[in-house]
Amino acid sequence: MTPQPFTVADVMTKKVVAVLPGADFKEIVAAMERWKVTAVPVVEGEGRVVGVVSEADLLLKEEFHDHRLGLVEQMRRLDATAKAGSRRAEGLMTSPAVTVTPEASLPRAARLMAAHRVKRLPVVDAEGRIQGIVSRADLLKVFLRSDDELAAEVRREVVEHLFPLSHRQVAVRVDAGVVTLSGEVRDGALIPLAARLARAVEGVVDVRCVLTAADRG
Template sequence: MTGSPHVVSDVMTRTVLALRHGAAFKDIVQAMQQWHVSAAPVLDDDGHVVGVVSEADLLRKEQARGVGPGPLPAPGRGKATAVTAEELMTVPAVTVHPGAALPEAARTMARHGVKRLPVVDADGLLQGVVSRADLLKVFLRDDEDIAEEIRHEIVPHLFPDVAEPVRVRVRDGVVTLTGRVPDTTLVPVAVGWVRGVDGVVAVDCALAGPPRRPDLDPDLPEVRHAPPA
């Protein structure tokens, strides 16, 4: 099997902007600009994440300025008149745990259409924030480091007895596998495992089965047994 994959706690940002539920609108805008973030988790008095305020939440007030006299439309009424983080925040907060695998965090972001996820422990306490940029850090992994993991963790496990070594080459995150293996049914398994190694961009597999043995004495006539008398 491959080595332990990177998890959220390996790439998350630990020093993050967090808002108290009573934070005022202008203070939130100023803090988000100073920290250069597009969203921030909102904490209760015990440090639990109870929601998230994003730029989209804040812009509801700006959008309402273009509405003429009369009551605001129902969908934007609440946040257009909000003045605190508690009134502005989106609930429930979409979060992820520190031990979650990076693909899981990426799928959660895609499913909910968010760019950042608060990272919380089992008690819901804030541990950090993971962003799309954090998830991409894994692709900065050194090519030789990737190759060494494949050579030591995958190849010996799947192909322990090979006449010639399986060759592993990595360039810009693209893995090339060459050589002959005794069981070609394991080749798709190898490709799947290699694709799951942190930092791998793509896999180019050229693994082949064992060479065919030549027929022995091919010029000898076929031996036919005479039928019993």
């Protein structure tokens, strides 16, 4: 049995700082400063996410404040110059927003962040309504699980399922997130699988597997 993976819903922040499309520039800056965030979702209607305004979007106004662009550069950076000339969220935001669902796995959220070079993702339901926000720091929360908690899950979800007849001969130790599996098991063919499944447990940093197969001769 594969260990049950954590989802975005397990680690996301449910209290979300968001702005409306009509929010003005200074209102957005003030919200970011007050709540110590680097980006805010833009929502309309019943909380449907239509975009995201980030610090990078806002800084374009400063970048072009006293810098006149040539025609070629204007054409090359149309989106940036448009944002620099905007005063409200609807013109400043990046749209469509890169979002993730509560049921998504943590690796999927991490891949989305890396692919789109963003630090946080709005979490939305099937209708696109805001449910929370997940940041890079949130994705690292699983590594705060205690060694005892990790050891108990590895034993319950991996060792006892794979080795029902010899699980009592298997020792599971965890030190700073590193799992060590030792002892003798009846089915040596399952040892590589045990190592892979232990590594898949959320919060495990690494696995050291020194299990051996019992000599039946």
